[in-house]
Amino acid sequence: MTKIKNNIVKLSAEEKIKRSARELFTQKGFAAIKTRDIAEKAGINLALLNYYFRSKQKLYDLIMEENMVAFRNGIIQLFGNTQMNLEQKIENIVQYYIDAFLENRDLPAFIISVIHQHQHGNVIDNKFYTAIGNAQKVFLEQIKTHLQNKGINSIHPAHIMTNLMSLIFFPFTSSNILKSRAGINEQDFIELMIERKKMIPLWIMSMMEPTVNFKK
Amino acid sequence: MTKIKNNIVKLSAEEKIKRSARELFTQKGFAAIKTRDIAEKAGINLALLNYYFRSKQKLYDLIMEENMVAFRNGIIQLFGNTQMNLEQKIENIVQYYIDAFLENRDLPAFIISVIHQHQHGNVIDNKFYTAIGNAQKVFLEQIKTHLQNKGINSIHPAHIMTNLMSLIFFPFTSSNILKSRAGINEQDFIELMIERKKMIPLWIMSMMEPTVNFKK
DNA sequence: GTCTATAGACGGATAGAC
DNA sequence: GTCTATCCGTCTATAGAC
DSSP states (O other), X not given: OEEOGGGOEEOOHHHHHHHHHHHHHHHHHHHHOOHHHHHHHHTXXXXXXXXXXSSHHHHHHXXXXXXXXXXXXXXXXXXXXXXXXXXXXXXXXXXXXXXXXXXXXXXXXXXXXXXXXXXXXXHHHHHHHHHHHHHHHHHHHHHHHHHHHTTOOSSOHHHHHHHHXXXXXXXXXXXXXXXXXXXXXXXXXXXXXXXXXXXXXXXXXXXTSHHHHTOO | OEEOGGXXXXXXXXXXXXXXXXXXXXHHHHHXXXXXXXXXXXXXXXXXXXXXXXXXXXXXXXXXXXXXXXXXXXXXIIIHOSSSOHXXXXXXHHHHHHHHHHXXXXXXXXXXXXXXXXXXXXXXXXXXXXXXXXXXXXXXXXXXXXXXXXTOOSSOHHHHHHHHHHHHHHHHHOHHHHHHHSSOOHHXXXXXXXXXXXXXXXXXXXXXXXXXXXXX
């Protein structure tokens, strides 16, 4: 990447390929994208893709790894933190992921697809699951303690963690449904997502209240 | 499909192809699957695929349409019902979809992918969105009324509908994370999903209580 | 580093025998 | 209806000129 006058940044061919590849792979996955699509979008010659990245598969692996980094680091640092109380932690998690997904709207569907299609044995994936394992345990333990303090033993901590991730991820994958007929446009959608940064923690905390769990 | 003695059902080649195709396409999508994969899985000759279904694309369209039918009909009938009160309706929706997804575990990720990748202009998809549009409106209106009765005007009805779908869909796409290190196996996972049929309605109803929304 | 041209493999589809 | 053999367009990857 070379800076030129007027502070305008002219991207190198390598960078242009990578950005185009990220956008396309994140939207549609490995199999649906042709190297020609990437080259065309980047405005570079097809041969340069192999020159810089060796193969389509290696380029994809690079993109995937980078796409998963933010997700993985978020889990490790936010979920695994042992200083913060549960409510603060949930607020931070919600903030972090919603901000990240507003920046990259295809990321949630990409991550969901990768997680869903995971088959044990893959080296990259195993590294991934091992890395988030401990952080997950810390968070689940914290939920468990919180529930015990509230006198609730009827609900598995995994529900709360799953619900948290559900409320963060899913809306980004289903904006097309809201936009179709619910009278919600792109700007409305963004505002709703911003509102959720405030609301999701309230919703999740209320799920751990006796009044909700023992109702009826 | 021909019945033979001992009540064992021997599938026709056509049916074998369709079942194999459904499993593979639902798991990995159109682009990642080769016609040769389908033929091999079905134990039939590659040429038969084209003989019965004309092309890979036509076979996929057939599978996708069938996969989306249950989802679409669920929305139209359950969301669009004008007789039932909101709580009963939510209970029915949760029951219906969780039961369906327990039967076909890859369906949620498939539906999410189709919805997410939708670009307006596609005929099948437009039919789909038109069909669910009214049912969606009925449901949103009902939520709006419920919120007004509770004296809550700080929250958009779309949040509630989105939350409901989130809590139903997402867990099926992320079971791999729970299974990796949270000490949850396949049987535990199924039990958790069954518990959710009872819990999700309570969680959603509580989101429409003033105590939750005006807290802090 | 960047291009053109092309090798070489793959995958969808079909012709034609049985 | 089912098979084998094969066609042919497409796609990844590379050789080699500049």
